[in-house]
Structure formats: structure tokens, C-alpha cells
Amino acid sequence: MLKSRSVRFLSYAILIALAVTMIVPLWSVVATAFSSKFASLQPGIKLWPETFSIEGFETLFRRLNFVLPFANTLYVTVVGTALHVLLSAMGGYVLIQQDLPGRRIIAGIILLTLTIPTQVILVPLFVVFKQFMLLNTLLSLIVSEMVSAFSILLMKTYFEQVPKSMIESARMDGAGHFKLLRDFYLPLALPGVLTVTAFQIVHKYNLFIEPLLFINDPQKITLQIALQSVILGESATSTNDFIAPNVTMAAIVLALVPLLVFYPFMQKYLIRGLTVGGVKE
Amino acid sequence: MLDRVRRHWMLYLLIAPILAYFFAFLFYPMGQGIFLSFQKAGLLGPVGFVGFDNYAKVFSTPAVWQAIWNTLIIAAGITIVGTLVPILPAIALLQITPDWLKRGFQTAIYTPYLLSWVIIVGIWLNTLSPLGLVNTLLLAFGIIDQPINFFADPAWARPMVIGLTVWKDVGFHALIYLAALLSLSPDILEAADIDGANDFKKIRDILLPHLMPMIRVVFLITLLGSLRTFDSAFLMLNGRTADQIRTLAIFTYERGILNFDLGLASAAGVVLLIVSLLISGVAQIFTRTRPET
Numbered sequence: 001m002l003k004s005r006s007v008r009f010l011s012y013a014i015l016i017a018l019a020v021t022m023i024v025p026l027w028s029v030v031a032t033a034f035s036s037k038f039a040s041l042q043p044g045i046k047l048w049p050e051t052f053s054i055e056g057f058e059t060l061f062r063r064l065n066f067v068l069p070f071a072n073t074l075y076v077t078v079v080g081t082a083l084h085v086l087l088s089a090m091g092g093y094v095l096i097q098q099d100l101p102g103r104r105i106i107a108g109i110i111l112l113t114l115t116i117p118t119q120v121i122l123v124p125l126f127v128v129f130k131q132f133m134l135l136n137t138l139l140s141l142i143v144s145e146m147v148s149a150f151s152i153l154l155m156k157t158y159f160e161q162v163p164k165s166m167i168e169s170a171r172m173d174g175a176g177h178f179k180l181l182r183d184f185y186l187p188l189a190l191p192g193v194l195t196v197t198a199f200q201i202v203h204k205y206n207l208f209i210e211p212l213l214f215i216n217d218p219q220k221i222t223l224q225i226a227l228q229s230v231i232l233g234e235s236a237t238s239t240n241d242f243i244a245p246n247v248t249m250a251a252i253v254l255a256l257v258p259l260l261v262f263y264p265f266m267q268k269y270l271i272r273g274l275t276v277g278g279v280k281e
Numbered sequence: 282m283l284d285r286v287r288r289h290w291m292l293y294l295l296i297a298p299i300l301a302y303f304f305a306f307l308f309y310p311m312g313q314g315i316f317l318s319f320q321k322a323g324l325l326g327p328v329g330f331v332g333f334d335n336y337a338k339v340f341s342t343p344a345v346w347q348a349i350w351n352t353l354i355i356a357a358g359i360t361i362v363g364t365l366v367p368i369l370p371a372i373a374l375l376q377i378t379p380d381w382l383k384r385g386f387q388t389a390i391y392t393p394y395l396l397s398w399v400i401i402v403g404i405w406l407n408t409l410s411p412l413g414l415v416n417t418l419l420l421a422f423g424i425i426d427q428p429i430n431f432f433a434d435p436a437w438a439r440p441m442v443i444g445l446t447v448w449k450d451v452g453f454h455a456l457i458y459l460a461a462l463l464s465l466s467p468d469i470l471e472a473a474d475i476d477g478a479n480d481f482k483k484i485r486d487i488l489l490p491h492l493m494p495m496i497r498v499v500f501l502i503t504l505l506g507s508l509r510t511f512d513s514a515f516l517m518l519n520g521r522t523a524d525q526i527r528t529l530a531i532f533t534y535e536r537g538i539l540n541f542d543l544g545l546a547s548a549a550g551v552v553l554l555i556v557s558l559l560i561s562g563v564a565q566i567f568t569r570t571r572p573e574t
Contacts, residue, residue: 007480011373018370019389021448025408032407043412087299094296101286106296109303116307119509119530120554123537123546124314128306143306147299177291206397208512213538224399228516231403245407252403259395267388270395271456 026256033057033249040246056250059243060230066254068219069226072138076222077204080142084200085193087147092155093181113149118209126213140214141207141222151196158192159185191269198266205258227255317547327543335548345549347524348532349556351439352508355528358443359507364500367451371458372488387459391452398512401449406432438522442514446507454499461495462488497568504564508557529553 024047031046036053040046060066094100095107118125126135134140162185170184186193211222230251233243286293318335320327339345370390377383393401408414411428419425431437465488473483511534514526527535529549537546 004480008376011376014369014373015377015386015390018451019386022389022393024414025404028414029404029407043417045414045417087302090295091299094292097289097292099285100289100292106300109300113303113307115558116311116554117505117509117557119511120550120557121307121310121314122511122530122534123543123550124310124317125306126538127317127543128310128313132305146306147302152299177295202395206395208397208399213534224397227397227399227403231399231406232516248403249407252400255400256396263392263395271387271391 029249029252032245033253035246037244037246040244040249053246054250056244056246057254059247060250060254064226064230064247066226066251069221069223070254072220073205073207073223076138076141076207077201080146080204081197081200083142083146084148084151085197088151088155088196089181089186089193091147091152092159093177093185095152095156096159110149110152118144122209122213129214135214136217136220137214138220141204141210144207144210144214145203151200154196155189155192158189158195162188191272194266195269195272198269201262201266202259202270223255227251314547314550317543318551320544322542322544331544335544336552338545339548339552342545344527345529345532345552348527348529348549349552351514351524351526352510352528352530352553352556355439355442355510355514355526356504356507358439359446359510360500360504362443363447363450363454363503363507364496366447367454367458367499368489368492368496370451370455371462371492372484374455374459375462387452387456389452391456393449393451394453396449398449398516401445402513402516405445432517433519433521435521435525438517438525442510442517442526445517446510446513450503454503457499458492458495461492465491500568501561501564505557505561508553508560529556 028046031049032040033056034049034052034054035046035056036049036051037055039050039053040056042050091110095103095110097103100106129135129140134143166188167180167184170180175183206224207222208224208228211225215221215225230243231248233248317327319330319332321329321331321334370386374383374386377386396404409431410416411430415431416425416428420428429437431441469487470483473487478486509530510528511530514528515531515534518526518531530553533546533550533553536542536549
């Protein structure tokens with residue numbers, strides 16, 4: 001697009017510099033995670049494990065029971081995402097019905113929810129979840145953001161692109177709402193459905209404020225909270241034993257694995273979704 | 282009309298659980314928050330109406346003013362830097378020709394956006410620790426004599442929250458800008474070539490004006506998001522940095538959940554909501570009217 005050499009050179013310089021701030025710290029985390037406890041405590045630049053060891057991972061599983069938070073997070077992510085996608089698709093489907101009386105009011109209510117962010121109602125949310133007896137349950141994490149205006153509007157945008165003639169002829173053949181949604185809208189708007197799914201998986205996996213607020217039962221601990229206590233050294237494994245960097249970095253590596261597995265499949269949708277959302281304003 | 286309503290009963294049935302959810306888990310808590318802010322908090326719950334007492338207490342508590350100030354400074358930093366900086370990588374990505382390299386750069390700078398704040402703070406605690414990579418390099422080049430304790434130095438507290446937030450979102454915002462730049466017709470740039478415009482002129486007179494609507498959108502979403510700063514500052518909060526980065530959202534959490542002062546915390550939450558609605562309202566008017574002039 002631009003011609004001059006200096007601009008081209010500058011472009012590479014900017015992108016390489018940015019990419020380095022991403023790759024080097026991450027690589028250093030991996031190198032530390034596979035170091036022995038002693039090596040991980042040494043000062044300096046660690047880009048390769050000095051003494052290769054997996055004792056960090058062993059400590060994590062043997063002493064800190066790191067399996068439980070993974071299982072809890074997996075449960076919340078799978079069930080929570082499935083419900084979120086289903087409800088958002090239902091919402092999007094209703095909003096594209098042009099001749100539905102009260103459609104504008106419904107759309108207005110949905111848009112209004114955008115003005116109430118979770119961070120502003122932390123205290124009343126706690127009170128309300130207590131009233132509903134959801135405190136200390138994994139259900140509370142599934143319920144938080146079970147549906148959102150953002151996802152409903154994204155679904156609506158994709159559903160609107162499904163050709164009307166196709167829907168009309170299906171309706172002539174006697175297809176009801178469920179059949180239209182299941183056999184036409186969902187498959188034809190699959191990129192939209194996958195975009196909502198991908199973002200929700202990331203969201204549920206990264207959930208932090210909600211478990212912080214609603215859960216203090218150690219049996220219901222989720223990944224990010226377990227990770228926080230390991231990283232910030234708040235979990236007392238035993239009094240005479242402190243958590244060395246190799247253990248905390250091993251925890252980060254483990255938490256990154258599911259994302260790295262899932263990323264290549266979903267990257268396309270994660271990027272497409274944000275541009276659709278952005279362009280729509 | 283009534284007939285149409287009856288014909289569509291199935292659609293109302295589909296939307297009912299969604300509306301019920303929003304009422305039960307968003308509007309009702311919001312209402313509870315406003316209700317609690319006018320109540321005296323007892324040990325087992327609200328015990329009576331106290332008018333604006335909680336609000337009077339909110340505005341006479343120095344910690345609240347500090348929290349409001351922290352929130353505004355952090356939000357201003359994140360919004361200004363986080364809106365402008367991503368323009369550079371977006372324009373840079375346009376110049377990268379082999380497609381695989383372009384995709385590689387995109388992935389590398391976008392990935393932090395998907396990571397949780399716990400992981401981000403963990404990664405940088407390692408890299409920026411007094412014994413870590415950055416301090417070792419700075420010492421080796423003689424830029425500093427003493428290692429900087431980035432996470433426990435009050436002077437670094439706000440720049441760290443702002444910097445890491447901008448770093449986390451830079452790829453996300455750059456890709457939004459890139460999508461807008463790709464919608465620019467190549468003919469325009471070719472025409473500029475024929476007119477003998479240099480690259481600087483092309484960026485200033487074609488690319489940036491074309492990006493302007495999207496810069497406004499990113500400005501607004503960043504502003505709204507940054508006023509609610511919680512996770513990032515909460516995870517970087519410690520005894521030495523607390524007074525610099527305790528945001529209003531963190532204040533409501535500490536007072537309401539940890540100290541169980543529901544009335545005061547709810548009132549502070551309402552103040553946060555009103556402040557963010559006001560600022561975003563003003564920002565919206567400000568960014569809407571400018572293009573016409």
C-alpha cells in the first residue's frame with residue numbers, strides 16, 4: 001500500500017517489537033516451568049531450563065490438587081456455553097421477526113442491559129445470588145451471563161443474512177419455529193453461532209470476578225481462582241514450604257494448554273466476530 | 282393486532298426466559314443496589330430507611346475520593362493510549378506482504394486479548410520481577426543501578442495497570458482498525474500515487490480520516506470498559522500500591538463483601554454507575570457532533 005522503504009522498515013520494527021513482548025515473556029514462563037526449584041530461584045534471563053525438571057508440575061498435582069479446579073472449570077464452561085448459545089440464538093431469532101407486535105420494546109429491554117455492567121453491581125449481585133441460594137454453587141457461574149445482549153445482537157446480525165426466500169418456502173412447507181431455527185437458521189448462520197461459542201468459551205474459562213464473589217467452598221474452586229492463589233502465593237500448602245517460581249509458572253503453562261488446543265480451530269471466528277461487532281457500532 | 286399477538290405466542294414463549302433472566306439477574310440486582318443504598322445496613326440485612334445518609338458518608342470518606350480519582354486517571358490513561366497506539370500496528374500490518382507472516386503477527390499481538398488477567402499478571406510478575414528478564418537487561422546496559430520492583434512501587438502502580446491493559450487489548454483494537462483500513466478502496470491510494478503524494482501524506486490525509494469513525498467506536502468502548510477496571514487492578518493490588526490503584530469497583534467489593542458494609546458499598550456502586558453513564562453520555566455527544574463541523 002505504502003511505497004517508501006522507511007515505512008516498510010518501520011512497519012516490521014513495530015510488529016516485531018510488539019510480537020516480542022508477547023512471545024519472550026511467554027517463552028520465559030515455559031522455560032521456568034520446566035526448571036528445577038533451585039534453578040528457577042536464580043536471578044537472570046531464563047530462556048532455557050538450566051536443569052530440566054518437571055518437579056513444578058509434580059508439586060502442583062501432588063500438593064495443590066490442581067485437577068479439581070480444572071474439572072470444575074470444564075463443567076462450568078461446557079454447560080454455561082451451551083446454554084448461552086442456545087438462549088442467544090432464541091433471542092436473535094425472535095428479534096428478526098419483523099411482524100412481531102412488541103418487538104421494539106423487547107429490543108429496547110435487551111439494549112438497556114448493556115448499561116448495567118457486572119462490576120458496578122458487585123454488591124447487590126452478591127445479595128441477590130444469596131437470596132436465590134446460589135452462593136457456593138457452580139450453578140452460580142453457569143447463571144452469570146447465561147445470555148447477553150452482545151451475543152443476541154450478533155446472532156441477529158448473522159440470522160438476517162439468511163435468504164428470506166428460503167425461509168418463506170420452508171414455512172410454506174409447514175415448518176414451525178423450532179424446525180426453522182434448527183434446520184435453517186443455525187446451520188446457515190453457523191459462523192455466527194461458532195463466533196458466539198468461541199467467545200463464550202474464552203469468557204467462561206477466564207471467569208474471575210464471579211467465582212471470587214460467589215464461591216468460597218474449596219471443593220467448588222475454579223481454575224482462575226486456584227491460579228491466583230498459586231501465583232500470588234496465597235495458598236498455604238504447608239507452613240515450611242513456599243511456592244517457588246517453577247511451580248507458579250507450571251500452573252500458568254497448564255492453564256494455557258486448553259486455550260492453545262482450542263485456539264487454532266476457533267481463531268478465525270474469534271477474529272471475524274470482533275470485526276462484525278466493531279463494524280456494527 | 283390481538284390476532285397477531287395470538288398467532289405469535291410461540292415467539293413470546295421463546296423470548297420469555299431471556300427477559301426473565303435479564304429481570305432477575307440484572308434489573309432486579311440494580312434495583313436492589315439502589316434500594317440498599319438508602320438503607321442502614323444491619324448484620325442480617327437492611328434495617329431501615331436512612332435517606333441520603335449513605336451518600337453523605339460516601340462523599341465524606343476520603344478513601345472514596347481517592348478511589349474516584351484513581352478510577353478517572355487509570356481510565357483516562359487506558360482510553361487515550363489504548364485508542365491511539367493500536368493505529369500503528371494496524372497500518373503496519375497493511376504493509377506485510379507474505380500472508381503467513383501477516384497472520385503470524387496478527388496471532389501474536391491478538392493472543393493476550395484472550396488470556397485471563399490472572400495469567401497476564403502471572404506472566405509479567407515473572408518477566409518484571411526484580412530478578413527477572415527486564416531488570417537483568419536494564420542493569421546490564423547500565424540504565425538503572427537498582428532493580429525496579431514494578432509491582433510493589435507506588436510510582437509504577439498506575440502505569441503498570443494502564444500499560445498492561447493497553448498491551449492486552451492492542452491486538453484486538455489493531456484488528457478492528459485493520460478491518461476498517463481494508464475496506465478502503467485501493468484506487469484512492471493509487472490516485473494519490475499519481476498525484477505524487479508521499480507516504481506521510483497518504484497516512485495523514487487518507488488513512489487516518491478513513492479510520493476516524495472506527496477510532497471513535499474504539500474510544501467509546503475503551504472508555505466504558507476502563508471506568509469499570511476491576512480484575513487488573515485487583516490482581517496488582519498490594520499494601521504498597523493500594524492507594525494508587527484501588528478503583529471505585531474494587532472499593533465497593535472491599536467494603537461490601539469483605540467488610541459487609543452494604544449500604545455504603547451500594548451507594549458507592551450507584552455513584553460509579555452515574556459517573557460512568559455521565560462520562561459516556563458526554564463522550565458520545567462529543568464524538569457524534571465533531572464529524573459535522
